[in-house]
Amino acid sequence: MGKKWMKCGFWSVCFCFIFACVLASPPAMARDEILIGTHNPLSGIGALPGAEQKWAYAQAVADTNNAGGIFLKEEGKKLPVKLITIDDESDPGKAAAAVERLIKRNKVDLLLSGQVGAMGTLPGMITAEKFKKYYHGGIIWPQTFLEHNFKYCTMYFFDPATSGDMPFEVFNSVSEDQRPKRLALFMEDSFDGKTMGDIWASLAKKFGYEVVLRESMGMGAKDFSSQVMKAKAANVDAILSMANTPESVTLLRQLKENKVNIKWYQGFKGTWPNEFWTALGSDAEGVLLDGFWSEDNGYPKSKELGEKFYKDFKYYSVNAGYYYATADVLFQAIAKAGTLDSLKVRQTVMENEWVSANGPVKYNEKAIALFPMSDLQWRNGKHVLLYPLDRAKEKAEVMKPWDQR
Amino acid sequence: MSPRFLLKPKLSYSFLGVVLCFFIVYPLVVDAELSYLVYFLYSTFIYVTLAQGWNLAAGYTGQVSLGQHAFIGIGAYMTAITWRTGWTGYLDPLAMIMSGLGAALVAIAIGVPLLAKLRGDYFALGTLGLGEILRVIAINGGSLTEGTAGISLPSSSYVSMHYYYYIALLIVVIAQGALLWITHSRIGLALVAIREDETAAAANGIAILRYKILAFAVGAFFTGLCGSLNAYYVFHINTTGAFSLNWVIVPILMASLGGAGTIWGPAFGAFILAGVYELANIWMPELHPIFSGSFIVLVALFLPDGLMSYLTGRKDRILQKLPVFHWMFQKA
Numbered sequence: 001m002g003k004k005w006m007k008c009g010f011w012s013v014c015f016c017f018i019f020a021c022v023l024a025s026p027p028a029m030a031r032d033e034i035l036i037g038t039h040n041p042l043s044g045i046g047a048l049p050g051a052e053q054k055w056a057y058a059q060a061v062a063d064t065n066n067a068g069g070i071f072l073k074e075e076g077k078k079l080p081v082k083l084i085t086i087d088d089e090s091d092p093g094k095a096a097a098a099v100e101r102l103i104k105r106n107k108v109d110l111l112l113s114g115q116v117g118a119m120g121t122l123p124g125m126i127t128a129e130k131f132k133k134y135y136h137g138g139i140i141w142p143q144t145f146l147e148h149n150f151k152y153c154t155m156y157f158f159d160p161a162t163s164g165d166m167p168f169e170v171f172n173s174v175s176e177d178q179r180p181k182r183l184a185l186f187m188e189d190s191f192d193g194k195t196m197g198d199i200w201a202s203l204a205k206k207f208g209y210e211v212v213l214r215e216s217m218g219m220g221a222k223d224f225s226s227q228v229m230k231a232k233a234a235n236v237d238a239i240l241s242m243a244n245t246p247e248s249v250t251l252l253r254q255l256k257e258n259k260v261n262i263k264w265y266q267g268f269k270g271t272w273p274n275e276f277w278t279a280l281g282s283d284a285e286g287v288l289l290d291g292f293w294s295e296d297n298g299y300p301k302s303k304e305l306g307e308k309f310y311k312d313f314k315y316y317s318v319n320a321g322y323y324y325a326t327a328d329v330l331f332q333a334i335a336k337a338g339t340l341d342s343l344k345v346r347q348t349v350m351e352n353e354w355v356s357a358n359g360p361v362k363y364n365e366k367a368i369a370l371f372p373m374s375d376l377q378w379r380n381g382k383h384v385l386l387y388p389l390d391r392a393k394e395k396a397e398v399m400k401p402w403d404q405r
Numbered sequence: 406m407s408p409r410f411l412l413k414p415k416l417s418y419s420f421l422g423v424v425l426c427f428f429i430v431y432p433l434v435v436d437a438e439l440s441y442l443v444y445f446l447y448s449t450f451i452y453v454t455l456a457q458g459w460n461l462a463a464g465y466t467g468q469v470s471l472g473q474h475a476f477i478g479i480g481a482y483m484t485a486i487t488w489r490t491g492w493t494g495y496l497d498p499l500a501m502i503m504s505g506l507g508a509a510l511v512a513i514a515i516g517v518p519l520l521a522k523l524r525g526d527y528f529a530l531g532t533l534g535l536g537e538i539l540r541v542i543a544i545n546g547g548s549l550t551e552g553t554a555g556i557s558l559p560s561s562s563y564v565s566m567h568y569y570y571y572i573a574l575l576i577v578v579i580a581q582g583a584l585l586w587i588t589h590s591r592i593g594l595a596l597v598a599i600r601e602d603e604t605a606a607a608a609n610g611i612a613i614l615r616y617k618i619l620a621f622a623v624g625a626f627f628t629g630l631c632g633s634l635n636a637y638y639v640f641h642i643n644t645t646g647a648f649s650l651n652w653v654i655v656p657i658l659m660a661s662l663g664g665a666g667t668i669w670g671p672a673f674g675a676f677i678l679a680g681v682y683e684l685a686n687i688w689m690p691e692l693h694p695i696f697s698g699s700f701i702v703l704v705a706l707f708l709p710d711g712l713m714s715y716l717t718g719r720k721d722r723i724l725q726k727l728p729v730f731h732w733m734f735q736k737a
Contacts, residue, residue: 043694086686087693092646096639097448101686104441118555118643126560126640131438147557148640191554 031075033082034340036061036330037102038112039124044090046116048273049319053115054085055312056323059305064331073338081331084108088120096123103131109340113138113156113326125153134342136330136349138322142368152342154349154367156326158292160192163373164199167240167266168207170288170375170387170396178398180238180264184213184231186224186251188243188269193217196242196268212236217243217251228254231262238264245270249279256283261401264288266375274315277381284378286399288386291318291374293325293358296385296393301357316383318374325356332356428574437566444566449679450573451631454580455656456663456671458624458631461584463657464665465593466620467600468520472532474652475539476625478644479511480504480632482543485556485642495562496572501633508629509622511535520617524603533653540648555643558636569638576634580627581672587623588668596620600666662704664711673712 038057041050061083064070069078084106088095095114102108111128113136114120121140126148128135135153137145145155171179183204187197197214204211213234215227228251231239239255239262241248248270255262270276271289280287295306295316302321309317329349334340337348346367354361363369375387377396385392428446437443455473463469483504487493493500519531543550550556587593595616598606607613636642655678656671663674681700685693708715 091649091651092641092643093635093639093649093651100444101441104439104444105687118641119645122557122641123639123646129560130563144554144557148560150560191552194552 032079034070034072034079034110034334035082035084035106035108036110036112036327037084037086037099037106037108039086039088039095039098039102039114039120041090041115041120042085042087046090046119050087050090050115052309052313052317052319053323055309056305056320057083057085057112057327059308059320060324060327060331063301063328070331070335071338072334072340074340083112088114088124090116090119092119092123095120096127099124099127099135100131103128103133108133110330110334110342110345111135112330115139117141117144122148125150128152132342134346136326136333138326142370145368146366150367152346154346154363154369156329156361156363156369156371158373159370160196161199162370164196164203165207166290166373166375166387167200167288168203168209169389170266171209171238171264172207173386173389174396174398178263180209182212182234182236182238183209184215184234184236184239185211186215186217186227186239186241186243188217188219188247190219192269193242200240217241217247219244219247221247222250224251224254225258227251228258228260231255232258232260236260237262238266240266240268241270242268243270245273245276245279249276252280252283252287256402259402261399263398264396265399266290271378272318272376272383277378282405283402285380285405286397287378288396289318289376289378289383291376291383292371293318293321294374294376294383294385294391295321296383297321297359297374297388297391299357299359300355305357318376318383321357322371325358325361328356329354329361425578432567432570437570443570445679445683447566447570447573449675450570450577451635452656452659452679453672453675454573454577454627454631455652456660456675457577457580457584458627459656460624460660460665460667460671461587461596462617462620462624464660464667464671465588465596465600466617467603468617468621469525469529470532470621470624471529471653471657472515472535473624473628473656474648474650475532475536476508476512476628477632477635477652478536478539478543478647479508480629481636481642481647482550482556483507483629484633484636485558486549488558488636489556495559496568496637501572501630504633504636505626505629508632509626512622512625513618516618516621517614520621521614536648536650536653540644543644543648550644553644555641555646558640558642560640563640569634572634576627576630577672581668583623583627585668592616592619597666658701660711662701662708662711664713667711667713670711670713677712 040054041047042054061081065080069080071078084102086098086102088098099111102111111133114124117140121137122144125135125137129150129152132152137153137155138157140155140157142159185197185200187193201211201214213230213236215230217224241251248267266288268290271287272291277284295302305321305324309320332354333345333349336352337345339345350363350367358371361369372388374385376383376385384394386394386396432443435443459470459473484500487500487503515535519528523531544553546552595611598611599613599616603613639646659675659678660671662678663672664670682697685696689696
């Protein structure tokens with residue numbers, strides 16, 4: 001019986017050894033770097049902004065390390081930052097697993113935000129909260145963030161309720177005869193689409209505009225001709241829309257095919273990517289697009305960052321500076337706190353005002369910092385900043401009729 | 406002493422006991438909150454259960470289901486809704502059992518028409534459709550399911566990794582035990598008979614539809630349990646996560662890798678594939694899907710019946726090296 005148990009023990013030890021080898025954490029060594037972990041969607045539906053986020057974080061790390069790193073008071077020396085990125089594949093389950101791996105296997109000191117709200121940022125935040133690691137977050141609606149009463153997370157993003165003003169303020173910035181009279185809302189059939197549609201419907205009244213049509217756009221739908229014909233019948237002269245790029249392209253094409261001339265087309269979400277301009281060419285001229293950031297906003301490093309981004313990607317970004325600012329604020333806060341203690345860094349983030357590529361960043365008592373969205377216009381394949389009005393150098397221009405392009 | 410003594414069931418069960426002891430004791434001797442191995446084992450237990458749930462219907466009965474994500478989603482949403490409305494609480498056994506039973510009931514309801522009318526690829530596509538139907542229902546479920554935004558659960562309720570780990574271990578032990586019992590009973594013989602030749606089985610008096618539904622529902626019950634536990638773990642349920650096709654593909658790959666239609670193959674496959682995914686993630690984080698995908702393609706090409714069949718098919722060579730595993734590889 002003894003020999004049998006020895007054999008059993010042998011196989012069991014082998015079994016355990018395999019697992020231990022697979023999952024062994026790196027051995028603890030004297031600190032010679034600051035480990036920051038992040039999960040970006042490098043594949044899946046969020047791959048495009050995910051690639052920009054990864055690039056922008058890398059720029060922030062490079063700039064910090066080129067300046068000698070971050071001085072940590074508790075270590076008495078400057079340390080370089082090492083960023084560990086895991087692909088969360090735009091999947092909420094994998095985002096949670098990625099953060100778990102970053103905390104438990106990679107032993108990161110602090111965490112930087114992922115993407116796409118409930119698809120990535122939220123599961124990342126919940127996991128960080130469970131294991132008491134500070135998550136310096138973004139890209140999540142304030143309402144969703146507040147539901148969880150996080151103690152180890154902060155968020156830096158815009159509020160759809162207040163940023164909904166943006167298109168109406170842009171309309172109000174042009175002469176009265178150019179302002180739209182009959183608005184239509186074309187909203188994708190999603191939570192975001194419904195939320196934004198409700199906000200715009202109520203804000204239109206506040207700003208004195210009339211919404212004459214509200215239509216739903218099926219996500220992934222290939223034909224919006226019935227909605228377009230309704231717009232034609234309602235004599236619509238401006239469209240506010242939230243939809244992905246393929247749907248936005250289809251809608252614009254069908255507006256042109258049906259000779260529905262409009263003065264304004266404000267797109268949210270789907271009109272900023274380069275693919276939108278590539279697909280439509282001159283038909284995209286004059287379309288308004290939303291952005292988290294603009295390289296023309298005049299804030300530190302913005303212009304330089306925009307040029308570098310164009311050199312690497314060959315298109316203009318409306319996000320990179322926001323991602324850069326998210327990382328940059330965290331690095332500034334670590335230096336100010338002088339420690340990597342999660343709660344102390346979070347406290348420092350919340351108690352101070354920061355300035356970076358996306359302007360001033362100030363958190364409130366609920367750990368939320370908001371920035372105003374940017375509104376831009378496509379002109380000759382480039383983005384022209386129109387909003388915030390105090391940062392814009394140009395005024396919005398009415399779209400030309402389809403046959404004059 | 407000849408290594409043949411290791412083939413004795415008594416010793417094999419002793420070996421299993423040692424492994425189980427390791428699983429029980431390990432989280433107690435490390436910091437479970439910071440141990441990645443504890444998390445790895447927890448998630449692998451879930452996948453073993455899912456793979457075995459699929460194995461019972463597909464591996465033993467021959468009814469290949471692609472609708473496991475529907476049962477995960479049902480389990481997750483039932484738990485989230487009942488917790489949010491105050492009917493159940495955090496890590497509530499009642500909610501978990503209800504979630505499992507809910508998934509089983511849906512499996513019976515959908516299984517009666519599907520299993521009676523459809524076979525093979527058509528049955529598989531029918532079950533795939535079930536997941537999509539439920540996903541759309543959840544998206545349009547209004548305040549009950551909160552649409553695409555999903556249901557947020559109070560994440561501050563989280564207490565300890567120990568609870569999740571031991572519940573997952575308990576579920577996997579019960580699932581494995583149920584599979585052992587079923588496959589060693591008359592039910593198991595009936596299931597295998599259906600898989601091998603449905604007409605012959607019917608001619609011998611086996612109630613084909615009843616046994617097919619039984620296998621499908623038992624698999625769905627365990628899958629629903631996993632969905633419930635996952636809801637408690639992630640604290641946020643939405644249609645993208647709960648009805649993800651990963652819940653279908655990964656367990657099928659695991660079961661196929663280890664050997665569908667074997668008792669221990671899916672468990673073995675789950676640990677191997679989870680390990681491969683981890684290694685790929687560690688060594689080549691940007692390219693891991695290529696590595697993992699290549700591994701699966703190689704197994705499909707060279708070991709179409711899974712690792713277990715390779716090991717059992719060459720007893721003279723392999724079993725001399727791994728005799729202690731022999732009892733695990735035997736087909737029912």
